[in-house]
Amino acid sequence: MSAPKNQIAVTVEDYLKQASVRVNAALEKYLPPESEAPTDLHKAVRYSTFAGGKRLRPALALASFEACHGQSDDDVLLAACALEMTHTFSLIHDDLPCMDNDDFRRGRPTNHKVFGEAIAILAGDSLLVYAFELLAKTGRAECIVTLARALGTKGMLGGQVVDIQSEGKKVGLETVNYIHRHKTAALIEASLVLGAQLAGAEDDVIAGLGAFGNKIGLAFQIVDDVLDLEGTTEALGKDAGSDLEKGKATYPAVVGIAASKDMARQLVDEAKLELRKLPIQSGILELIADYITTRVH
Amino acid sequence: MSAPKNQIAVTVEDYLKQASVRVNAALEKYLPPESEAPTDLHKAVRYSTFAGGKRLRPALALASFEACHGQSDDDVLLAACALEMTHTFSLIHDDLPCMDNDDFRRGRPTNHKVFGEAIAILAGDSLLVYAFELLAKTGRAECIVTLARALGTKGMLGGQVVDIQSEGKKVGLETVNYIHRHKTAALIEASLVLGAQLAGAEDDVIAGLGAFGNKIGLAFQIVDDVLDLEGTTEALGKDAGSDLEKGKATYPAVVGIAASKDMARQLVDEAKLELRKLPIQSGILELIADYITTRVH
Numbered sequence: 001m002s003a004p005k006n007q008i009a010v011t012v013e014d015y016l017k018q019a020s021v022r023v024n025a026a027l028e029k030y031l032p033p034e035s036e037a038p039t040d041l042h043k044a045v046r047y048s049t050f051a052g053g054k055r056l057r058p059a060l061a062l063a064s065f066e067a068c069h070g071q072s073d074d075d076v077l078l079a080a081c082a083l084e085m086t087h088t089f090s091l092i093h094d095d096l097p098c099m100d101n102d103d104f105r106r107g108r109p110t111n112h113k114v115f116g117e118a119i120a121i122l123a124g125d126s127l128l129v130y131a132f133e134l135l136a137k138t139g140r141a142e143c144i145v146t147l148a149r150a151l152g153t154k155g156m157l158g159g160q161v162v163d164i165q166s167e168g169k170k171v172g173l174e175t176v177n178y179i180h181r182h183k184t185a186a187l188i189e190a191s192l193v194l195g196a197q198l199a200g201a202e203d204d205v206i207a208g209l210g211a212f213g214n215k216i217g218l219a220f221q222i223v224d225d226v227l228d229l230e231g232t233t234e235a236l237g238k239d240a241g242s243d244l245e246k247g248k249a250t251y252p253a254v255v256g257i258a259a260s261k262d263m264a265r266q267l268v269d270e271a272k273l274e275l276r277k278l279p280i281q282s283g284i285l286e287l288i289a290d291y292i293t294t295r296v297h
Numbered sequence: 298m299s300a301p302k303n304q305i306a307v308t309v310e311d312y313l314k315q316a317s318v319r320v321n322a323a324l325e326k327y328l329p330p331e332s333e334a335p336t337d338l339h340k341a342v343r344y345s346t347f348a349g350g351k352r353l354r355p356a357l358a359l360a361s362f363e364a365c366h367g368q369s370d371d372d373v374l375l376a377a378c379a380l381e382m383t384h385t386f387s388l389i390h391d392d393l394p395c396m397d398n399d400d401f402r403r404g405r406p407t408n409h410k411v412f413g414e415a416i417a418i419l420a421g422d423s424l425l426v427y428a429f430e431l432l433a434k435t436g437r438a439e440c441i442v443t444l445a446r447a448l449g450t451k452g453m454l455g456g457q458v459v460d461i462q463s464e465g466k467k468v469g470l471e472t473v474n475y476i477h478r479h480k481t482a483a484l485i486e487a488s489l490v491l492g493a494q495l496a497g498a499e500d501d502v503i504a505g506l507g508a509f510g511n512k513i514g515l516a517f518q519i520v521d522d523v524l525d526l527e528g529t530t531e532a533l534g535k536d537a538g539s540d541l542e543k544g545k546a547t548y549p550a551v552v553g554i555a556a557s558k559d560m561a562r563q564l565v566d567e568a569k570l571e572l573r574k575l576p577i578q579s580g581i582l583e584l585i586a587d588y589i590t591t592r593v594h
Contacts, residue, residue: 032450032451036451037455038450038455038458038459038462040458040462041450041454041455041458042450045450089422093418093419093422096415096418098413098414098415098418099415099418116395117395118393118395118396118458118461119458119461121390121393121395121396121418122390122454122457122458124422125386125390125421125422125425125454126449126450126454128422128425128426129425129445129448129449129454130445130449130450132429132441132445133441133442133445133446133449135441136438136439136441136442136445137438137442138438139438140438141433141434141435141436141437141438141441142433144429144430144432144433144438144441145430145433145434148426148427148429148430148433149430151426152423152426152427152430153329153335153338153339153342153423153427154329154333157338157419157422157423157426158334158335158338160419161335161337161338161415161416161419162335164415164416165335165337
């Protein structure tokens with residue numbers, strides 16, 4: 001059997017690379033130049049936005065949109081940029097001295113180390129505001145609600161609070177699950193949902209893609225926890241072993257490395273089963289799901 | 298001549314009080330209870346939201362909506378809550394040690410003094426996210442754009458950066474103008490614009506109300522600067538004279554108290570002229586404009 005004519009065989013690395021190029025160009029277009037006042041704020045915003053992130057969330061939104069046969073590319077690119085800005089906002093605030101107190105991120109000094117805490121906080125705030133402005137340009141208020149719920153006190157920000165409060169404490173699997181489902185999986189789930197919403201998908205397809213996103217989002221965080229222990233500082237671009245040092249609530253800390261890897265693999269398998277129930281072209285989404293666990297296997 | 302039947306004679310104090318009661322009830326409804334997880338985050342969000350603010354921005358949105366004969370009360374209440382949440386977000390972040398380092402606000406310890414810096418930052422972030430979620434529930438994407446532009450790097454957040462960077466420096470009127478137009482006037486302008494947008498007003502009416510809001514917003518900040526010098530710590534609910542102590546860029550510091558008062562009065566007069574050009578019922582808006590300067594005259 002040959003692939004349908006409208007499918008082009010690509011590797012996942014190629015797909016992510018191409019998505020990244022498109023998203024970077026759009027981010028470049030949508031963010032004010034460094035030369036515009038207030039210049040320090042725009043420099044700080046751009047410093048963390050263009051720090052070499054993988055653009056996984058934007059790629060997932062694009063892939064979800066394409067899987068649902070979405071047509072208007074402009075809108076999904078707006079959403080893709082909004083997702084990356086939101087993710088960058090969360091990294092800047094997470095790295096602050098009163099939060100995770102990280103000096104390095106993606107191999108470079110963190111935002112507050114370069115621009116100071118005040119500008120870093122305001123740069124994070126600015127990215128969050130820009131994210132909603134871009135998403136509003138799609139004219140789709142329901143997409144704003146999707147993003148806001150993924151971020152709010154019962155989403156990413158709630159996860160971050162429990163993460164901080166659990167530091168140095170002995171916590172169980174339930175708490176680690178809460179933290180990572182909220183702090184990481186919620187935004188990855190929203191990436192899939194936004195792509196499907198903008199493609200005009202049916203409610204059950206949107207829900208199915210959301211379930212897929214939640215599972216691979218959790219798998220992604222588990223893999224990240226494992227990498228923190230098994231990776232090198234050079235490869236990670238941040239201090240290896242820092243989770244352990246800070247007493248962070250992680251999967252390896254609670255169930256061990258081997259069980260964490262099994263759990264990630266199982267979540268990806270379950271995620272792919274969710275996909276296969278849906279009447280969509282799921283090829284690239286399955287590849288991205290597999291890619292998440294191959295980072296450590 | 299008697300007033301039209303649908304106008305009820307009220308004092309500005311009554312109007313602000315009634316608006317405040319409606320907005321407080323709506324905020325109570327829209328914010329998660331303290332008992333819901335994560336409880337500390339919800340406590341921190343509510344602590345600053347219900348700290349006895351005047352609800353000026355919500356009242357202006359409601360008054361603008363009514364002046365434009367708006368019909369659907371539910372939507373403008375959503376916008377009013379979004380404005381107050383946004384304002385509260387900005388206060389929490391402004392008070393942080395790395396920003397203005399304020400220990401008291403509205404007569405009570407600031408958010409970070411009670412909940413710690415990490416939770417305070419995340420509570421501010423949460424209020425910003427909630428603001429966009431509520432506004433999205435109106436289904437009006439253009440309202441999201443209005444709020445986002447008022448807040449972004451060329452709005453409130455830009456003003457805050459220049460404010461911080463000007464501390465302890467000798468700056469001119471142009472810089473003080475920049476700071477206060479961005480940091481304070483932009484959100485007050487947006488309050489008027491949102492009310493008019495939700496009432497379905499014509500573009501020129503929306504623009505006229507925005508111009509009115511910008512002028513009274515600047516007047517409001519000038520009056521605040523004067524009160525910081527002339528008021529007592531008890532009456533202000535925060536340290537009197539703290540602007541001077543911190544070397545803040547303020548109107549009185551640049552042009553003196555008397556000229557600052559004149560400027561505020563002139564801005565209010567100009568604002569009222571803007572109103573009178575518009576085919577709207579501007580009674581209560583004029584009263585609110587006057588109220589702003591009577592706080593110091």
